[in-house]
Amino acid sequence: MAHSAGANSLNGLQESSRTILDNYQSQVRTRRIYTIVSIVVFVIILGASLDFANSANSGKFFERLPYFFDFMKSFVPDSPLEIFRAMFDLPSPFSDGSIKYDYTSDRVWITDSFYIPNFFYQLAITLNIAIVSTILGASGAFMLCFFASTNLVGAGVTRWIVRRIMEIMRAFPEIVIAGLLAAILSIGPISAIIAVWVHTVGALGKLFFEVVENADMKPDEGLRAVGAGWIERVRFAILPQVLPNFVSYTLLRTEINVRASTIIGAVGGGGIGEVFSLSIGRDHAAKTYAIIILLLITVICVDQFSAWLRRRLIGKQSFEFGRGAA
Amino acid sequence: MSSVLTLDTAERNRLLTAYPDVFHRSFMQRWGLLLISAAVLIYLGFCFAFFNVIPTFVNGNWDRAAIYVQDWYSWRAQPRLRFQNDQVVPQWTSRRQYPEGADIDWLKPSADGSRYIVTFGSDADRLEVSPSRVDVYIDGKLYPVTITRDRASMLANAPAQMHQDDNKVNVYYGFAGQAEIRTSQVYVQRRFLGWANFFFDTQSPFWGHSLPEVIGLIFSGERLDANQSNASLAFDNFLNNASWQHGDILSKLMQTLVMAFVGTLFGTLVAFPLAFIGARNIMRSRAVNWGTKRLFDFLRSIDMLIWALFFTRAFGPGPLPGIAAIFCTDTGALGKVYAEALENIDDKQREGVKSVGAAPVAVQRFGVIPQVLPVFISQSLYFWESNTRSATVIGAVGAGGIGLKLLESMKTNSDWDKVAYMVLLILLVVFAFDNLSNALRSRVMGKKNH
Numbered sequence: 001m002a003h004s005a006g007a008n009s010l011n012g013l014q015e016s017s018r019t020i021l022d023n024y025q026s027q028v029r030t031r032r033i034y035t036i037v038s039i040v041v042f043v044i045i046l047g048a049s050l051d052f053a054n055s056a057n058s059g060k061f062f063e064r065l066p067y068f069f070d071f072m073k074s075f076v077p078d079s080p081l082e083i084f085r086a087m088f089d090l091p092s093p094f095s096d097g098s099i100k101y102d103y104t105s106d107r108v109w110i111t112d113s114f115y116i117p118n119f120f121y122q123l124a125i126t127l128n129i130a131i132v133s134t135i136l137g138a139s140g141a142f143m144l145c146f147f148a149s150t151n152l153v154g155a156g157v158t159r160w161i162v163r164r165i166m167e168i169m170r171a172f173p174e175i176v177i178a179g180l181l182a183a184i185l186s187i188g189p190i191s192a193i194i195a196v197w198v199h200t201v202g203a204l205g206k207l208f209f210e211v212v213e214n215a216d217m218k219p220d221e222g223l224r225a226v227g228a229g230w231i232e233r234v235r236f237a238i239l240p241q242v243l244p245n246f247v248s249y250t251l252l253r254t255e256i257n258v259r260a261s262t263i264i265g266a267v268g269g270g271g272i273g274e275v276f277s278l279s280i281g282r283d284h285a286a287k288t289y290a291i292i293i294l295l296l297i298t299v300i301c302v303d304q305f306s307a308w309l310r311r312r313l314i315g316k317q318s319f320e321f322g323r324g325a326a
Numbered sequence: 327m328s329s330v331l332t333l334d335t336a337e338r339n340r341l342l343t344a345y346p347d348v349f350h351r352s353f354m355q356r357w358g359l360l361l362i363s364a365a366v367l368i369y370l371g372f373c374f375a376f377f378n379v380i381p382t383f384v385n386g387n388w389d390r391a392a393i394y395v396q397d398w399y400s401w402r403a404q405p406r407l408r409f410q411n412d413q414v415v416p417q418w419t420s421r422r423q424y425p426e427g428a429d430i431d432w433l434k435p436s437a438d439g440s441r442y443i444v445t446f447g448s449d450a451d452r453l454e455v456s457p458s459r460v461d462v463y464i465d466g467k468l469y470p471v472t473i474t475r476d477r478a479s480m481l482a483n484a485p486a487q488m489h490q491d492d493n494k495v496n497v498y499y500g501f502a503g504q505a506e507i508r509t510s511q512v513y514v515q516r517r518f519l520g521w522a523n524f525f526f527d528t529q530s531p532f533w534g535h536s537l538p539e540v541i542g543l544i545f546s547g548e549r550l551d552a553n554q555s556n557a558s559l560a561f562d563n564f565l566n567n568a569s570w571q572h573g574d575i576l577s578k579l580m581q582t583l584v585m586a587f588v589g590t591l592f593g594t595l596v597a598f599p600l601a602f603i604g605a606r607n608i609m610r611s612r613a614v615n616w617g618t619k620r621l622f623d624f625l626r627s628i629d630m631l632i633w634a635l636f637f638t639r640a641f642g643p644g645p646l647p648g649i650a651a652i653f654c655t656d657t658g659a660l661g662k663v664y665a666e667a668l669e670n671i672d673d674k675q676r677e678g679v680k681s682v683g684a685a686p687v688a689v690q691r692f693g694v695i696p697q698v699l700p701v702f703i704s705q706s707l708y709f710w711e712s713n714t715r716s717a718t719v720i721g722a723v724g725a726g727g728i729g730l731k732l733l734e735s736m737k738t739n740s741d742w743d744k745v746a747y748m749v750l751l752i753l754l755v756v757f758a759f760d761n762l763s764n765a766l767r768s769r770v771m772g773k774k775n776h
Contacts, residue, residue: 045587046591052584053585053645056577056645057647057726058641058643059641064640064642064646173719173729173752175718175722179732180391183390184394193377259630267722267723277723280635280639
């Protein structure tokens, strides 16, 4: 049908042009059929997934929807000021002796008269977990990545092994590492650090070796020509090229790890995540809002600071595609 | 290669003036890296003290660690041999480890029936248990333990594998297991390599058959159950295996995958139109741009965890809160990335479409989308891939899926073999999805961009 329509309207075309037009139109048709078929398959998969999710959930979506805001309604602090009392560990006028309104006992005393509010202290722990594990993870990834890149390592075996190690490190569920270590070392930040560290080595290692593989090899050839060894070539030819990208990726990872250490905290790694899951579990509205506000501010600050630093280090192009492979 | 490089003064000065940035580098350029490294090391040292690393490691239960790690790839049978009325009666503690009246080759009554013999690996390492006395054989040598009313006591010349702990005696046989001899019972832990009862639990009629026998039964055996064929019975028994819970684990894994898939997909669908509103070069109104971008920031900066906890309270535990949490964060993150991609497009294509008098929608459709679609799809695939991993973690805070299952298994502290099984499944699935997403992405972007 398309053929005849095309032929009628384009009578003036030569035989060869018409063949091209026919072929073009038939390809367009095939493409449309493919598109429609894949959309149909997609919609079926989506429908099945939604149905499965709905039936596997303990509350059904449409049943629960009218009550959706009930939780928010019941989760209102007694007064807006209460949020700030909880945040700064000030005594509450609603105090009835229960831990819901008892903020002052959580103070962390530095000297006899100076204290840090508990949530700030826990936040500091979480931030330190994130920073330490990022530093350690970036060092680990830095040491591994040169052995995983095609342009620096001749032996396929080394490369294969290092890449698989990185894959396992990044795919291994963090909560399992944290849980195992929490069972051994008792609950605390160290298990969180190790869990996040392992993941960071895998995730950053992949990004790092991709940067190394894209490096310009001419400086390397120059150094090779004057008889430099492998370490010298890496140090003077590759490193100066890739370092800005490494730093940029590490900063991105810091942002992600701040969130990761919060989550690990919620499942037993200490820090603000643990306090948060406790307070939301016990319906302590004011405390929960205080923590949410603190977390929000922290994440925005970390994002902005790292964005500013990255912009200074390697200019705008490092922003084009967001966070990369997380 | 010991030639000495000599320069005359003129040449030296020429080089110095020609490349000032090489020979006269600023203080920060020369020492910056060293200073930063030093600061980082000091910081790490501070954290080392702040987090009490050494005391925590010293106080860690490392013997427990060894047991947990062995539990990943081996199986413990834990009978208690109780002394009742001058008889030894074996009792099974957990997980219905053997069916009633099973013939166990390492735990047998002696020929005269007065004692129970527990072998650890070989005949040279065994316990002969009777209510008044336990004969402990280590490497074929006998070290008797006498049991009185309030104390089990060993001889003074016993080797290091035996240990008197107050009024009980512990015997260690390495990997093969250990035993705790008390006044009222002997608590035996016998360890075997591999995952026991992985296919069929002890209640199943297929239990105890080797693989060829099971295959034989499935394809040609008599019906074990009159109502269904052997194949479906075997499948049913496998899925409902009481100790391994394959069916439950697979459905939880499926929930995790569904969470990542649907969450990312809905995030993409919502972020797509919003990104056009947020992009400065497409929507001219600054106020609308600003509002949309702040909406993205808000959705993104509240953590997936918080969304998950919030939606768990609304919908109850299960995959729905997981989907909703991933949807919220992904809308924020994808919206931002999409809007940035839109702001980086080449304007010429749009002007071309506009110049032939196309409507605004057509301008977007033919002038903008062809440029950004590969980037959009590629980014969504990245997020899908990474959400497959994150979905495991948010599952642990109550959003359903395999994360919750993992956490439950870990909390019991005895199901580490099940944890290992789930980890293997997760690794397999993550690898499969990574490769799928990579393959799709390189098709969308073209080989060179990948």
